[in-house]
Amino acid sequence: MNADKHTPDPVVGRYRVIPILHEGAMAQTHTANATPAIQEASGLPGKLVADWHDRAIARLGELLKERRGLQVFMDTCTKCGACTDKCHYFLGTADPKNMPVARQDLIRSVYRRHFTLAGKLFPKLVGARDLDKPMLEDWYRYFHQCSECRRCTVFCPKGIDTSEVTMAGREILAAIGLGQQYSQEIIGKVNSVGNNLGMKKPALANVLESLEEDILDETGLAIRLPLDDATADMLVVTPSADFFAEPHVDGLIGMAKVLHAAGIHWTLSSEASEAANFALFTGQHDQMQAIALRISTAAQSLGVSRIVMGECGHAWRVAYSFMDTLVGGFDYLDPEHPRPEHICELSHELLQSGLITLDPSRNADKVVTFHDSCNVARGAGMGNIKGGQFTIPRALLRASVPQLVEMSSDTTHQKTFCCGGGGGLLTDDLMEVRVKGALPRAQALQAVVSSDKVTHLVAICAICKTQLSQVLPQHDLADVQVTSLHHLVGDALVL
């Protein structure tokens, strides 16, 4: 990974407002290209094809016809600048190409050159550009410095969604031989083994068994983590990080306790042992469909009547917003629960109907704050009420802890800042981008640590949890514990 050589120690200032442009600040960043073997396993060219220019333009033309959003967004940006100071990667790096509109312009300028009258006739006048080698390199660099978090969309008066542009850019790059190693490798593993880790069924069964022993030691109760139980009524699909990573695994244990306490007959699946769907990040709709189908195939072969998704942000967006389109409906599910549900929806429903009891005094030593994950906040919903994705996790938290502190309202709910590691950037060779991109979240957190002595940052996304536990120490916030929401729910649960 040649990127490591170039990656200087991240230096992050504190409480800067809007940085002064620093051109080329992140131009050295380069996440590793997918190896030929990885590319070819997904039916993509192993390395940059000779006629990459023509193929890229042709693919862009196809995407403009396949994705209405992309076409509209190319035409309607007025360069009003409203989005320019809204991206955490720009705020953290000062690189002008990390301003959302500048990121879109990487494609828009090429679009104007090849697909618009004005750009064909007067390229200089309207900022139309050719897709040359330096431009191609900028595509690769800066489309891998966008976490597709859609925060910029919240502020754009035309509703322009930079994530759609980034996805299109990455899709084109992969199609001409420049996939990203991290995401493409994960997509390959999910397709061949069933989860992002490449963890096979016997290994998974072992892990679950040892977790059951841990719970038995802790609670004295035989709480199960069933795998491929064909008699179950409910399939739970959770990110594979929940099986081994800290602090994720405590969230899985919490979920198991809740399901046990409610007397639900549930199971995990070895076929669909992964909630994540990295093809959302790479913009590859065919792959996204294949990965989503695993879940509905597993649900049907296990004969369950409910599907519940664990704490994973983008998996929830795919399940909530795209599943219908991808797998064509859920007639096999219980008509009372006709779509995949979020574990927070389930726990909240159990709490309201009195099937579980939570005692916040069991978390009396904690002062918590809640980090809204971008894909949940801006890409999905919960509870069939507008804004349920904000109120439901908070209601669960309030029932589980004595004190919930909110961070600045500019950084929560719909305006939440990405953790800095979403969208396929959670890889070591992008560590500098990740640390700098976490700056706005770290600043907001620092403020509540100072004012309210917050001890725990709660998240409901596997990527947020991994990213924040890794980068917060670099922002002098090593003392804040990053925690799964269901860890706290599990601890407060009266068993």
Next chain:
Amino acid sequence: MFDTLVGIAFSLAWLWLVCGIAYRVSVWLGARSRFLIPLAPAPRSRVGVLGRLFLEVFTFRSLARANRTTWLASLAFHYGLLWTLVMHLRFAYEVLPIFIVPFIRFGIWATLALVTGLVILLLRRLLIDRMRYISSPSDYLHLVLLLCIALSGVLIKRVWPTNLFEVGEFFRGTFVLNWMPLPDHAGLIIHLSLVLILLFVFPISKLVHGVGVVFSPTFNQRDRS
């Protein structure tokens, strides 16, 4: 002869404007819209979606969230422009209709809002480093063009008046291909030439955003869960 050429140019401009916008909309609608990508939290009902579109189109709600100065300047400019356009409807009628009278009466305020808004938007683009970085020559020229149109319009109206009845005759003629003479007035010719440029640029530039906003899937889709 010259007047006839200007007349023909306007007739073509109306056609170009209508066809150009229709073509752009057909490109948008011709593209597939397979995935649901409304910006959450999204309205759950169709009425809710209409409400969202209304707020975006008429109050620039998202811009208000982003930046107060730009928001106020944009409101001043766009509503000033709308008001001015209504004033110009007078040229469609031989007898001045009552509903236009108040628009003309307070027209000066609209012009002021329009010009002030444009100046702030232009200054912003010139002075802020982020704005300069994302701007192409055309982005400045659009603003300059609009400013010149506004200022030449003020000139004709307030400083160096022309025969408005004849202007009306001329315009009504351009819609029915009956090209009439224009008053002999250099300021008017400048104003009209600039307007012609604007009409030709509109459907093939970012100016078409006014129509495009409602086609944005992040705004016009609803939460269908």
